[in-house]
Amino acid sequence: MAKYKTLDDFQVKNKVVLVRVDFNSEIDPATKKVTSDVRIRAHAESTLKELAEKGAKTVVLAHQGRKGDPDYTPLKQHAEILQKILKCPVKYVDDVFGEKAKNAIKNLKGGEILVLENVRSWDGETKSGTPEQHSKTELVQNLAPLADLFVNDAFAAAHRGHVSMVGFTAVLPSAAGRIMERELKSLSKALEKPEKPSVYVMGGAKADDSLEISKYVLGNGIADYVLVGGVTSQLFLAAKGFDLGKKNMDFLAKKELTGLIPGIKALMEQYGDKVVVPVDVALDVNGKRKEIPVSKLPTEHSIFDIGAKTVENYSKIISAAKSIVVSGPMGVYENKEFNYGTKKVFEAIANSKAFSLAGGGNTTAAIEEYGLSKKIGYISTAGGALIEFLMGKKLPGVVALETAVKTKKI
Numbered sequence: 527m528a529k530y531k532t533l534d535d536f537q538v539k540n541k542v543v544l545v546r547v548d549f550n551s552e553i554d555p556a557t558k559k560v561t562s563d564v565r566i567r568a569h570a571e572s573t574l575k576e577l578a579e580k581g582a583k584t585v586v587l588a589h590q591g592r593k594g595d596p597d598y599t600p601l602k603q604h605a606e607i608l609q610k611i612l613k614c615p616v617k618y619v620d621d622v623f624g625e626k627a628k629n630a631i632k633n634l635k636g637g638e639i640l641v642l643e644n645v646r647s648w649d650g651e652t653k654s655g656t657p658e659q660h661s662k663t664e665l666v667q668n669l670a671p672l673a674d675l676f677v678n679d680a681f682a683a684a685h686r687g688h689v690s691m692v693g694f695t696a697v698l699p700s701a702a703g704r705i706m707e708r709e710l711k712s713l714s715k716a717l718e719k720p721e722k723p724s725v726y727v728m729g730g731a732k733a734d735d736s737l738e739i740s741k742y743v744l745g746n747g748i749a750d751y752v753l754v755g756g757v758t759s760q761l762f763l764a765a766k767g768f769d770l771g772k773k774n775m776d777f778l779a780k781k782e783l784t785g786l787i788p789g790i791k792a793l794m795e796q797y798g799d800k801v802v803v804p805v806d807v808a809l810d811v812n813g814k815r816k817e818i819p820v821s822k823l824p825t826e827h828s829i830f831d832i833g834a835k836t837v838e839n840y841s842k843i844i845s846a847a848k849s850i851v852v853s854g855p856m857g858v859y860e861n862k863e864f865n866y867g868t869k870k871v872f873e874a875i876a877n878s879k880a881f882s883l884a885g886g887g888n889t890t891a892a893i894e895e896y897g898l899s900k901k902i903g904y905i906s907t908a909g910g911a912l913i914e915f916l917m918g919k920k921l922p923g924v925v926a927l928e929t930a931v932k933t934k935k936i
């Protein structure tokens with residue numbers, strides 16, 4: 527039995543259902559327009575569509591950016607995008623829990639959807655706290671009395687113990703939405719009892735996250751192999767004792783990543799052959815790709831990709847895997863000269879028979895660019911929440927659903 531309730535556990539016809547979604551999208555800083563509707567579409571085509579079809583009075587609560595950041599915007603355009611996707615009217619009010627918002631909620635009819643203003647326009651939202659503490663806030667005190675059910679569909683924000691993420695679960699019957707359910711099921715498949723051999727492919731530049739994930743999945747017997755690429759692999763090579771050359775070492779120092787080297791060294795000493803690093807790299811020589819074996823390091827040129835022999839090694843391990851998690855590209859994939867490693871490794875993952883799970887903005891974009899989306903087992907909508915989940919951390923948004931009030935029925 528699931529540890530949390532779902533939409534299957536409640537009758538929602540004509541009930542006011544408060545749904546926390548994660549509409550937080552990429553925004554063009556110049557125009558302030560949403561440039562990718564992936565997250566809005568995911569919630570629209572599952573939870574929100576289902577609630578509308580079942581005749582619920584749906585109230586959508588979401589955030590976009592943080593105050594002071596270039597991607598902080600009102601949710602009017604998100605409501606318009608939602609309306610286009612659902613092909614039915616979606617109401618919007620530029621208020622979170624004042625009289626305007628309350629009246630709009632009271633006037634809702636069964637089957638209608640209302641999007642409230644960016645919940646982060648209220649300064650109290652981003653404080654972390656327990657469901658009990660947050661249930662006493664203005665947001666919850668004003669909105670909960672108008673609602674019959676709280677649905678948390680915002681897996682991508684579940685690593686935040688913010689008011690709208692956890693506060694309602696202390697006072698309202700609560701359920702996981704369909705996206706929350708889907709993410710948790712797919713991620714648990716990769717993390718709890720993965721079919722073996724299980725391979726984690728860690729690329730990109732977030733080497734601190736990759737190190738934490740590697741420690742957790744190797745330490746708990748979840749991964750049999752960790753394959754590294756991207757900037758992360760440069761740190762692993764440095765930890766193995768390779769001198770990457772001044773330019774590359776200066777780059778790593780500027781990104782404040784060199785401090786990770788002792789931790790990576792300890793990881794590699796502990797897990798030996800389970801941590802697989804590149805045997806060759808591609809250099810940027812006046813804009814052109816030039817591959818060298820790592821034995822030829824140091825170099826005066828920037829390392830921009832893994833080499834062909836490394837791709838071959840990684841592809842062999844990937845083709846024998848039964849489950850694969852991939853996060854982060856293998857190199858500077860945006861540049862055609864240096865997308866070889868990412869393309870080939872991602873193709874190997876797509877062509878393997880393993881259950882594969884991918885996440886993170888760049889990873890998802892590269893998978894889409896190479897037309898591999900349909901061949902990946904599951905593509906997560908989450909960034910930070912996925913990373914924390916893979917580190918074995920408990921996500922406050924999920925814990926709140928598991929411990930939500932059990933007594934009240936609707």
Ligand code: 3PG
Binds near residue numbers: 550592682683910
């Ligand atoms: C995300 O995109 O990771 C979530 O929406 C959380 O956003 P935040 O990092 O601004 O809290």
